[in-house]
Amino acid sequence: MSFSDFTRRRSSAPTTTAEPPFDNHLADMIVRSSDNVDFHVHRGVLAMASPIFHEFFISSHYPRAAEPPVEHMSEESGTIDSLLRLLYPVKSPVLGDVNAIVPVLEAARKYQMEELALMLRKKLVSPPFIEAEPLRIFALAIRLDLEREIATAAKYTLRQSWPPPYTVELKNIPASAFHRLLDFRERCSTRASLLGSDFRWMNNKVGIQSSWAWFKCGRCAKDDAYIVVENQQRYPRSWWRDYMRRAESALRENPCGNTLKTSTIMWPTLQSIADPNRMCGCATAQALDDFRAFVEIFATEVEELVSEIAEEFTFN
Numbered sequence: 001m002s003f004s005d006f007t008r009r010r011s012s013a014p015t016t017t018a019e020p021p022f023d024n025h026l027a028d029m030i031v032r033s034s035d036n037v038d039f040h041v042h043r044g045v046l047a048m049a050s051p052i053f054h055e056f057f058i059s060s061h062y063p064r065a066a067e068p069p070v071e072h073m074s075e076e077s078g079t080i081d082s083l084l085r086l087l088y089p090v091k092s093p094v095l096g097d098v099n100a101i102v103p104v105l106e107a108a109r110k111y112q113m114e115e116l117a118l119m120l121r122k123k124l125v126s127p128p129f130i131e132a133e134p135l136r137i138f139a140l141a142i143r144l145d146l147e148r149e150i151a152t153a154a155k156y157t158l159r160q161s162w163p164p165p166y167t168v169e170l171k172n173i174p175a176s177a178f179h180r181l182l183d184f185r186e187r188c189s190t191r192a193s194l195l196g197s198d199f200r201w202m203n204n205k206v207g208i209q210s211s212w213a214w215f216k217c218g219r220c221a222k223d224d225a226y227i228v229v230e231n232q233q234r235y236p237r238s239w240w241r242d243y244m245r246r247a248e249s250a251l252r253e254n255p256c257g258n259t260l261k262t263s264t265i266m267w268p269t270l271q272s273i274a275d276p277n278r279m280c281g282c283a284t285a286q287a288l289d290d291f292r293a294f295v296e297i298f299a300t301e302v303e304e305l306v307s308e309i310a311e312e313f314t315f316n
């Protein structure tokens with residue numbers, strides 16, 4: 001593939017000069033955007049960032065003329081401006097939404113600017129974008145064939161209720177990819193909710209303490225299920241088991257760690273702990289700390305399970 005594959009056909013429309021610093025007439029070439037904005041740039045900078053430009057400059061024989069040569073690009077001026085601001089030692093562009101990131105990422109990949117593309121891929125799946133619009137980013141990642149970002153976005157869709165809000169980017173992906181996302185959700189839902197009823201994952205797990213209030217209490221109603229803690233069977237109290245039942249059902253809807261920390265799931269247990277009349281006297285501030293510590297371990301377990309499922313899953 002040669003550089004000319006990337007350039008657009010020349011047009012005779014009037015041109016304007018880019019904003020500073022890309023109006024510097026000491027530059028040795030001009031990059032003209034598809035909307036006819038001239039960016040005054042340095043071949044050395046572009047060649048260092050992109051092997052495509054590097055090869056092109058090696059094979060080009062520019063005449064020794066007073067005016068710098070002009071190369072016509074297929075990208076719009078906004079995209080070229082952001083791309084150049086990321087390459088030059090100037091203030092970074094504001095890429096405040098997904099619409100601003102995607103064209104720059106596409107250009108960075110096209111010109112094989114690996115480091116830049118990697119940085120933009122990370123930005124695409126960073127909060128707040130991924131938290132606000134996981135399905136949209138999933139669809140974009142499918143279209144751009146970004147394997148890691150597809151899996152990350154798929155995991156974030158689990159935090160939203162189903163069906164998620166419509167996003168126009170779904171028009172650009174095959175129905176099979178959406179079907180795979182449904183499959184993924186189903187698999188995560190089944191396996192994560194099981195953690196709320198089958199406690200074997202806790203057996204001798206680091207962090208699970210026999211000193212926790214629901215193991216230590218000898219008076220509140222006891223549950224049938226047991227957990228092996230430090231090689232001994234421990235029977236949790238039923239007030240703890242009530243939380244696990246709520247967790248099991250909530251994880252079926254939203255199989256992700258955050259589900260376990262929502263007020264709806266935690267509140268009845270916190271109420272019990274706050275009201276000594278409901279329990280034997282094991283309801284103490286320590287019980288609250290124990291419960292919080294447990295919820296963190298449980299949430300991490302769910303996240304690890306979901307990541308494991310995502311890793312072995314083929315989304316496209």
Ligand SMILES: [Zn+2]
Nearest residue numbers: 217220280282
């Ligand atoms: Zn008790």
